[in-house]
Amino acid sequence: MDGTLVDTEPYWMAAEGELVESFGGTWTHEDALQLVGSGLWEAAKVFQRYGVDLPDDEIVAWLTERVREQLEEHGVPWRPGARELLQALREASVPTALVTMSIRSMAEDIVAAIPFDAFDLLVTGDEVAEAKPHPEPYLTAATQLGVAIGECLAIEDSPTGLASAASAGAVALGVPNILPLDDAPHHLLWPTLDGRTPADLAAAFITARTKTKTDASSGIDSEEETA
Missing domain, CATH: 1.10.150.240 (Putative phosphatase; domain 2)
Known part of the structure; x- marks a missing residue:
């Protein structure tokens, strides 16, 4: 968040x-x-x-x-393209979860400012035993959504968040804000969400999963950034 x-x-x-x-x-x-x-x-x-x-x-x-x-x-300072992409995902009936280490009441305040039904569920910092970078927050979200974590794509802005998503088994997409992410665990990096679409996310997911399978078959243990 x-x-x-x-x-x-x-x-x-x-x-x-x-x-x-x-x-x-x-x-x-x-x-x-x-x-x-x-x-x-x-x-x-x-x-x-x-x-x-x-x-x-x-x-x-x-x-x-x-x-x-x-x-x-x-006021609420929205990140470029974030609400627009989220709305397009909702219109495409893609299940979404907000996974944040802020407490639920704070997350609910932010979600209430979004002028559409933005998320299926929230996983917040006061509701998990282990905070990010532990995988628990993302594993909890996948379980509550009823989907396999390997079928999830997580968008994160921090090394801590990316580590949580990647260690859980999701595709980890980094969009830097305050901190550089080049050395953080990730599958892909985008400079911004502005102008991005659900089709872009689907392509990113396929690219990351294809590369993971290729690396595994080649005996490569670590994943590198895919442009």
């Missing part, structure tokens, strides 16, 4: 800085980059090491509320 569907990473980074600094600590842009795509409860442990003297749940609640305030003040 954050960084793929909506460009809310700057909101999270601002909230993180306010929180750490309110306890007398220092939080740099580089510090924030290392948490992009991470689960909120995992991030809470990091903030505690930076001097935030609050329990995990209170840290998560404070950050979430601060981001909500920024969304109310500035």
Whole structure:
């Protein structure tokens, strides 16, 4: 969600800085980059090491509320092409799940701002035992959709998210936002979703799966980017 569907990473980074600094600590842009795509409860442990003297749940609640305030003040910043592609997928009756490490109430706020029925289900950070980069979030989504994970394509903007999708067994498509993805686990990279269609996704999926089978038959263990 954050960084793929909506460009809310700057909101999270601002909230993180306010929180750490309110306890007398220092939080740099580089510090924030290392948490992009991470689960909120995992991030809470990091903030505690930076001097935030609050329990995990209170840290998560404070950050979430601060981001909500920024969304109310500035509006929902959609990523280029994301809503348009999602709407085209829905019109084509393609099952979709939102897999995010934000909590459900935050995800529901974002989904409520989409002017169509965007997702069949949500898998959120407060509903899984293991956060990304663990495969559990994507495996959970596939199970709830009633499809094999190998038939799924995941769109992600962070190395953490791509690692989760790839390790689960989905085709992992990276669309960079704040972080470069060249060294992250992926099958394909696109510079943007703008102008992309369900047919493009289908072609990407076939390309990735064909290459995986070719690499396996050739004894190649790792997957490389396919243009």
